[in-house]
Amino acid sequence: xxxxxxxxxxxxxxxxxxxxxxxxxxxxxxxxxxxxxxxxxxxxxxxxxxxxxxxxxxxxxxxxxxxxxxxxxxxxxxxxxxxxxxxxxxxxxxxxxxxxxxxxxxxxxxxxxxxxxxxxxxxxxxxxxxxxxxxxxxxxxxxxxxxxxxxxxxxxxxxxxxxxxxxxxxxxxxxxxxxxxxxxxxxxxxxxxxxxxxxxxxxxxxxxxxxxxxxxxxxxxxxxxxxxxxxxxxxxxxxxxxxxxxxxxxxxxxxxxxxxxxxxxxxxxxxxxxxxxxxxxxxxxxxxxxxxxxxxxxxxxxxxxxxxxxxxxxxxxxxxxxxxxxxxxxxxxxxxxxxxxxxxxxxxxxxxxxxxxxxxxxxxxxxxxxx
Ligand SMILES: *Cc1c(COP(=O)(O)O)cnc(C)c1O
Numbered sequence: 221x222x223x224x225x226x227x228x229x230x231x232x233x234x235x236x237x238x239x240x241x242x243x244x245x246x247x248x249x250x251x252x253x254x255x256x257x258x259x260x261x262x263x264x265x266x267x268x269x270x271x272x273x274x275x276x277x278x279x280x281x282x283x284x285x286x287x288x289x290x291x292x293x294x295x296x297x298x299x300x301x302x303x304x305x306x307x308x309x310x311x312x313x314x315x316x317x318x319x320x321x322x323x324x325x326x327x328x329x330x331x332x333x334x335x336x337x338x339x340x341x342x343x344x345x346x347x348x349x350x351x352x353x354x355x356x357x358x359x360x361x362x363x364x365x366x367x368x369x370x371x372x373x374x375x376x377x378x379x380x381x382x383x384x385x386x387x388x389x390x391x392x393x394x395x396x397x398x399x400x401x402x403x404x405x406x407x408x409x410x411x412x413x414x415x416x417x418x419x420x421x422x423x424x425x426x427x428x429x430x431x432x433x434x435x436x437x438x439x440x441x442x443x444x445x446x447x448x449x450x451x452x453x454x455x456x457x458x459x460x461x462x463x464x465x466x467x468x469x470x471x472x473x474x475x476x477x478x479x480x481x482x483x484x485x486x487x488x489x490x491x492x493x494x495x496x497x498x499x500x501x502x503x504x505x506x507x508x509x510x511x512x513x514x515x516x517x518x519x520x521x522x523x524x525x526x527x528x529x530x531x532x533x534x535x536x537x538x539x540x541x542x543x544x545x546x547x548x549x550x551x552x553x554x555x556x557x558x559x560x561x562x563x564x565x566x567x568x569x570x571x572x573x574x575x576x577x578x579x580x581x582x583x584x585x586x587x588x589x590x591x
Contacts, residue, residue, distance in 0.1 A: 518573075
């Protein structure tokens, strides 16, 4: 198995991908190309043609994303647009699709409300029992590891191998880990999808997503889907994501390191009934996390005594934004049951941001002690 150290020189190379290809006088920062038309006399050859097909700002963003994923990459206007592209590019009427029953719920909605109506046979399994029953007959197996919000993990190499041996492909949603934390393609998965709205962008100011795969035929279908469906990123969002990626390494490093500190302290706080963080040695995901991730991530979940106490904790803490979504520089938290996730009403998903950890801990501790 290939393990990539998140502090590899490749992150340095990433910051200079554009710089090393510049001509004298070119701007060092990425220009934002806000244009639907391109000046195209005569044969179009290799030039940008039209804004639904090409955009120089996306092209550079995708160069950076490809560098991070070590695979060809296409960007999309949201994580769900990327997931839709990966699924519409790989299923057809009669295909059997397996999705996790406890993963990101909109993926299940897409499968149940749209794909199944087009003749795709959709099945669901919980992450903790994902391999039970094997993968015979499945054309596409969609995985999410760690699952959002439960933080359960799947043995990605084992599942990817089993699915391939029975003739299917695997698609992994790697949103919670980013390519710095986990590299599903190196673990044998065929396609990676990500919501770059979260830690990749990192500033909670835009929505974006991407699809990456080393399978050229799949990427060709994904590109065709984007062009034909019109699910294209706005140039400004592409520019913002590119800017966010320039600091991904430092942000992710800080967020994961702080999450470990907070998890250790929260696990012995009397107000916390249950805590999940893959970096804790007694966490059910710890062994898989050690085997297949580079970091333990920035998400943790804690279950408090009651729904009321959970809300009080979140709302009283001045360094926690009571907001859905995660992965931003600002720590945030929410009770997932408010969206119908199958979790305890007092279950709180906490996304650790970039605040200095001692200041953050102090605010969290004061808020917990007041319950
Ligand atoms: C947020 C999220 C998505 C959807 O991403 P959007 O950018 O909101 O469309 C998909 N998968 C996971 C795991 C997510 O957290």
